[in-house]
Amino acid sequence: MELLDETDLKLLKILHENSSYTTKELAQMVNLSPSPVFERVKKLEKNGYIKKYIAILDAEKLNQGFAVFTNIKLKQHDRSIGHKFVEDIMNIEEVIECYNISGDYDFLLKVIVRDMKHYQDFVFNKLGSVKSIGSTHSMFVMSEIKNSYGAGVPLN
Amino acid sequence: MELLDETDLKLLKILHENSSYTTKELAQMVNLSPSPVFERVKKLEKNGYIKKYIAILDAEKLNQGFAVFTNIKLKQHDRSIGHKFVEDIMNIEEVIECYNISGDYDFLLKVIVRDMKHYQDFVFNKLGSVKSIGSTHSMFVMSEIKNSYGAGVPLN
């Protein structure tokens, strides 16, 4: 795909914040008729600029209101140890996000559980059984100030 | 709203991972006909279990592939200083997420920019102009291992 123009970026920005608009509504927002807007959105999907559409749930209402960022240091830094760690992490549903990071620790996890009691349980039973882990450090989320759920769109 | 049953949770889980299914498809997945599924989803939206629907974009393709977690310590801990900090952060588009956390630092930011050069620019110009900030510490994301974009659904 060539380059995205102003309208494409505007559409991405809108859809990233709320994808429930009808094509007609989108058309009005970018001052076009529905058909070119439809084609543009399909092209953005086809070319991977839009990966997928998802529903954002209310964690509190689902009794999943307790978020923790957990730093992880591995015991050793073999390729196989790292690979095993990743594999284990993928299967733990409380781990919502996982990043390989620079610095004092090797990984940063975002964990979501019901409450502190469940976090304790998570650390002992779930992380406790991941043998590649050397040490951990927890940062508890006291409140979520801002969340735009992913990449922003540069308006250049 | 009373309590969510098995089917509601299943619908939430499906929609959280991919909200592009038609009502008919959802119906097949949960072994019901389209109308009750439609009503259930509408109820989940109306009662706030589903907050909204969004498009997930490809940060790499949008030249926004460089993620950093930035720890922030405030100069002081007045209510007014904290409030001002939050206000400033809300207006910085590179800051995708912001949490008030426990521990050595006061806040954790997730920042997304084009590359290291732009991060440097972000730190000097954007964070640099937020006067309430005392010190910062950056954890660079070398790779994203896992991301499920928000709350998981407990399958209890």
Added chain:
DNA sequence: ACCTCAAACAGAATATAATTCTATGGAACT
């Protein structure tokens, strides 16, 4: 055990939006 009521359901009917198609207009190029 029977009755009553309310809720959830399947299936049909309708409304609305998505998607496709066709023809037009303008910009770039020759």
Added chain:
DNA sequence: AGTTCCATAGAATTATATTCTGTTTGAGGT
């Protein structure tokens, strides 16, 4: 100026969302 290409508007069509109706199921009460 003529030609080609591409994005567009608007109409036509198709698919889906949404509403409606009648039926079934299950809980609570007698």
